[in-house]
Amino acid sequence: MRNIQISKPAIGKEEIDAVTAVLKTGNLSQGPLVKELEEKFAAFCGSKYAIALNNGTATLHTALYALSVGRDDEVITTPFTFVATANAILMQGAKPVFCDIEEKTFNIDPTQIESHISKKTKAIMPVDLFGHIYDVEAIGRIAKKHSLPVVEDAAQSVAARYKGRKAGNVAEIASFSLYATKNMTAGVGGLLTTNDEKVMKKCKLFRHHGQDESATYDYKEFGYNYRMLDMTAAIALEQLKKIEGLTEKRRLNAGYLNEGLQDIEGIILPVEREGYRHVYHQYTIRITKDYKLSRDAFIARLGAKGVQCKIYYPKPLHLFPHLMTYGYKKGDFPVAERLAGEVVSLPVHPLVTKDEIQWIVECIRNI
Numbered sequence: 254m255r256n257i258q259i260s261k262p263a264i265g266k267e268e269i270d271a272v273t274a275v276l277k278t279g280n281l282s283q284g285p286l287v288k289e290l291e292e293k294f295a296a297f298c299g300s301k302y303a304i305a306l307n308n309g310t311a312t313l314h315t316a317l318y319a320l321s322v323g324r325d326d327e328v329i330t331t332p333f334t335f336v337a338t339a340n341a342i343l344m345q346g347a348k349p350v351f352c353d354i355e356e357k358t359f360n361i362d363p364t365q366i367e368s369h370i371s372k373k374t375k376a377i378m379p380v381d382l383f384g385h386i387y388d389v390e391a392i393g394r395i396a397k398k399h400s401l402p403v404v405e406d407a408a409q410s411v412a413a414r415y416k417g418r419k420a421g422n423v424a425e426i427a428s429f430s431l432y433a434t435k436n437m438t439a440g441v442g443g444l445l446t447t448n449d450e451k452v453m454k455k456c457k458l459f460r461h462h463g464q465d466e467s468a469t470y471d472y473k474e475f476g477y478n479y480r481m482l483d484m485t486a487a488i489a490l491e492q493l494k495k496i497e498g499l500t501e502k503r504r505l506n507a508g509y510l511n512e513g514l515q516d517i518e519g520i521i522l523p524v525e526r527e528g529y530r531h532v533y534h535q536y537t538i539r540i541t542k543d544y545k546l547s548r549d550a551f552i553a554r555l556g557a558k559g560v561q562c563k564i565y566y567p568k569p570l571h572l573f574p575h576l577m578t579y580g581y582k583k584g585d586f587p588v589a590e591r592l593a594g595e596v597v598s599l600p601v602h603p604l605v606t607k608d609e610i611q612w613i614v615e616c617i618r619n620i
């Protein structure tokens with residue numbers, strides 16, 4: 254029987270050899286490969302600086318710290334994302350102020366952002382959900398008008414583009430993740446990009462207990478231990494060489510799915526807005542009430558055919574206990590709540606073959 258998984262890391266001999274080589278040098282902590290990764294990743298994104306950290310959540314946290322977001326401040330973000338987005342805000346003692354999303358891209362709805370801005374607002378943190386960059390122009394305009402920085406949660410959007418600019422170079426700060434399921438992976442890890450030298454320096458202190466790179470045991474300020482290992486950087490450097498090819502394969506698979514699944518009543522396919530390059534971290538469709546089966550039944554049917562589908566995300570963040578303590582309740586963000594009940598992601602990653610895509614299409618067509 255077929256077994257088409259929703260995600261699978263594309264790890265080859267290159268990554269394995271690179272890790273082995275690091276182990277042989279005996280350099281098990283942050284070292285020269287981390288520096289090389291920072292230089293190459295910044296160049297890839299077209300940003301001035303990149304800072305490597307130990308995971309994507311730490312990276313978001315570091316970004317907010319570098320912008321001096323602190324206790325009782327507010328950060329506007331989307332409730333339709335992985336919980337790390339909101340938890341990073343909580344880690345700085347600030348409040349996640351949620352704003353509803355737009356149906357088309359699943360991303361934060363720029364037309365609703367201004368109604369959430371208050372004197373306490375310190376930043377806007379959109380997420381490039383499923384690999385589609387947020388509405389750069391509209392949100393950039395609002396941010397400029399209110400003198401607020403934009404922190405891009407780009408955990409899912411490495412290599413995505415907006416009019417020739419890459420994810421990581423459309424906002425003041427961007428935060429990437431190298432977690433096992435991401436488009437570019439090292440199992441775990443994070444990368445922050447910025448064009449601001451002051452921000453870069455603050456991030457580097459924060460990840461190393463307030464120590465700069467030259468002087469150790471000189472704690473210039475409070476910090477965490479958020480450093481990346483050279484072994485992690487070794488894997489990420491190999492992945493960086495492949496990311497364009499891996500992205501093209503994802504886009505190809507998404508194109509086949511778009512073609513095969515069009516015009517099915519009750520199913521809405523993902524959208525790539527004009528001027529944007531979607532990198533399909535997930536290929537997410539919507540099973541609406543007009544479809545002949547419930548979403549659960551749809552997932553079960555495909556599961557029985559060896560096609561693993563998954564729901565990202567079954568419940569928006571404002572309905573979880575630790576965030577409801579801020580006064581959020583059901584009905585606050587109707588679009589996010591409705592879409593959470595409709596979405597399902599199909600396998601699209603680079604190791605899914607054309608034959609497997611055809612199988613997925615056939616299984617859905619035969620329902």
Ligand SMILES: *Cc1c(COP(=O)(O)O)cnc(C)c1O
Nearest residue numbers: 308309310335337338408430432
């Ligand atoms: C994966 C992810 C993160 C955090 O990444 P980790 O590396 O797992 O800490 C943050 N935000 C979003 C949207 C993510 O998908």
